[in-house]
Amino acid sequence: MKIYFFSRDIILKVLIVAILVTVSIVYTNFEEYEIAQVFSRDKSLPIYYVDTEEKRIAISFDAAWGADKTDDILDILDKYDIKTTFFLVGFWVDRYPDMVKEIKKRGHEIGNHSSNHPHMTKLSKEQIVEELKETENKIKELTGQRTVLFRPPFGDYNDRVINACKEAGYYVIQWDVDSLDWKELGVEPVVDRVTKNVKNGSIVLFHNNAKYVAEYLPLVLEKLKAEGYEIVPISELIYKDNYYIDHTGKQIKKKVN
Numbered sequence: 001m002k003i004y005f006f007s008r009d010i011i012l013k014v015l016i017v018a019i020l021v022t023v024s025i026v027y028t029n030f031e032e033y034e035i036a037q038v039f040s041r042d043k044s045l046p047i048y049y050v051d052t053e054e055k056r057i058a059i060s061f062d063a064a065w066g067a068d069k070t071d072d073i074l075d076i077l078d079k080y081d082i083k084t085t086f087f088l089v090g091f092w093v094d095r096y097p098d099m100v101k102e103i104k105k106r107g108h109e110i111g112n113h114s115s116n117h118p119h120m121t122k123l124s125k126e127q128i129v130e131e132l133k134e135t136e137n138k139i140k141e142l143t144g145q146r147t148v149l150f151r152p153p154f155g156d157y158n159d160r161v162i163n164a165c166k167e168a169g170y171y172v173i174q175w176d177v178d179s180l181d182w183k184e185l186g187v188e189p190v191v192d193r194v195t196k197n198v199k200n201g202s203i204v205l206f207h208n209n210a211k212y213v214a215e216y217l218p219l220v221l222e223k224l225k226a227e228g229y230e231i232v233p234i235s236e237l238i239y240k241d242n243y244y245i246d247h248t249g250k251q252i253k254k255k256v257n
Contacts, residue, residue: 048249090115
């Protein structure tokens with residue numbers, strides 16, 4: 001019987017290959033798990049848009065930085081007799097309490113956009129609830145009403161965020177049409193992007209202090225109204241109960257037998 005002796009270099013190379021193969025298998029399985037999680041039917045999702053045959057949509061404004069253009073927005077909305085939803089950050093509420101009252105006075109809906117505008121997925125459940133409650137209490141003190149809609153800053157969410165919000169009595173709201181007004185590309189790009197992408201049940205994202213908001217907003221509203229869309233606050237667009245959300249974020253009313 002022959003006995004083979006292998007050099008230290010050969011043994012080392014074999015070990016390295018074995019380790020690389022093992023790591024590759026583990027990494028591949030991990031990637032498959034992550035992908036499965038993303039597309040899992042059990043994944044908790046916010047409401048991106050609503051399944052409806054009616055030509056109804058909602059437009060919304062996130063307010064976190066500045067308020068110089070908010071009066072203009074309110075005047076434009078009054079001119080076109082449109083009510084909408086403003087998502088307010090807690091520190092914005094602290095800086096502009098009179099503006100919060102004015103938004104409410106003009107008949108618009110106020111939603112919760114967190115207290116400090118963090119990435120919500122990096123927070124514990126307790127911290128998520130704290131972010132919600134701090135802003136909720138501030139807005140209620142100024143307007144007399146609690147908030148029931150929540151939009152995560154940066155659109156950042158996971159199952160923990162969604163479930164914590166639901167337990168706190170919130171509907172989590174995203175959007176299916178992003179105006180990209182924060183990029184300051186000009187008036188026409190915003191008008192084109194919004195009017196060409198809306199559909200029945202859409203939720204449109206704007207920002208209250210976008211550079212060209214006073215110019216693009218009237219044009220967007222005129223085009224949408226000319227196309228027959230009714231624009232309503234988000235709470236009048238979404239279903240409050242007996243619904244489910246599909247893998248695209250579409251909120252669908254359950255059929256009653």
